Amino acid sequence: MRSYSLKCDCHTHTLYSRHAYSTIAENVRAAKEQGLELLASTDHFSGMLFPDWRDLRNYQYFSGYQMWPRVWDGVTLLHGAEVDITGLDGSLFGEDVPVSCTTVGQPFPRPWNLFSHTTRNCDFLIASVHGVQFASGCTKEQATQMYCSAMMRPRVLLIGHPGRSGVEFNIDEVVKFARDHHRLIELNEHSGDRFYGQDGVCRQIAEACMRYGTQVAVDTDAHICTNIGRFSRVEKMLGEIDFPEELIATRDRKAFEQALKSAQLSAE
DSSP states (O other), rough: OOOOOEEEEEEBBGGGSSSOOOHHHHHHHHHTTOOEEEEEEEESSSSSSSSTOOOOGGHHHGGGGGGGGGGEEEEEOOOOOOOBBBTTOBBBBBTTTTTOOOTTTEEEEEEEEHHHHHHHSSEEEEEEEEOGGEEEEEOHHHHHHHHHHHHTTTEEEEEEGGGSSEEEEEHHHHHHHHHHHEEEEEEETTSOOOHHHTTTTHHHHHHHHHHHHHOOOEEEEEESSSTTTOHHHOOOOOOOOOOGGBBBSSSHHHHHHHHHHHOOOOOO
């Protein structure tokens, strides 16, 4: 069975995400101990975090990213966010929330929305479905278009854990769209074993990526530092289907940085 050496973890969470348990320093230390070359911190940007989720002051964490070193203890550190998909049109959390004042009450010289202001310092975004109420009763075709549209929103590089989103979509169409637009499909270690079994959706997604030559991001979605850089469930499945290593954008720092460059992410 083929084995893999994966040197990036591009979907991780810190204490900011509220249901996660480690600091950024603890995550970086764990990444170094696991021999990772690159770590991306991608906390939730979502209505699940705060009762008053429209208040810009709740999201100052993202605004301060420029204080983080780009190389920390030998690990390249990227700034990101995992943003909720909130509409069948692919819309993202905060796009429809206008913000007119800074966190200290000064008026902005230009109009902003919560999404654009909060994510402006992010290197890339992960677009994920969490709450599925907005998609209740949707058709498979609508869900497929939702994912394709979300991929083209500002700064979105990859679709997060589509195998366990609870929304049925046309896997082949989404995978081909991602390939054609240089986006990544995530294979998420945090997804349960049943999603990676012989008939699991995650396995079906991986097999489709093989067929169409679509790059994937193998990530932990770690919510505690002890899970950083540990991909055993995904690696086992990839070995079983003999997944080509050259399609894994997270195999090393150079490959991920090239995938990020190829995506030509727009800011607006």
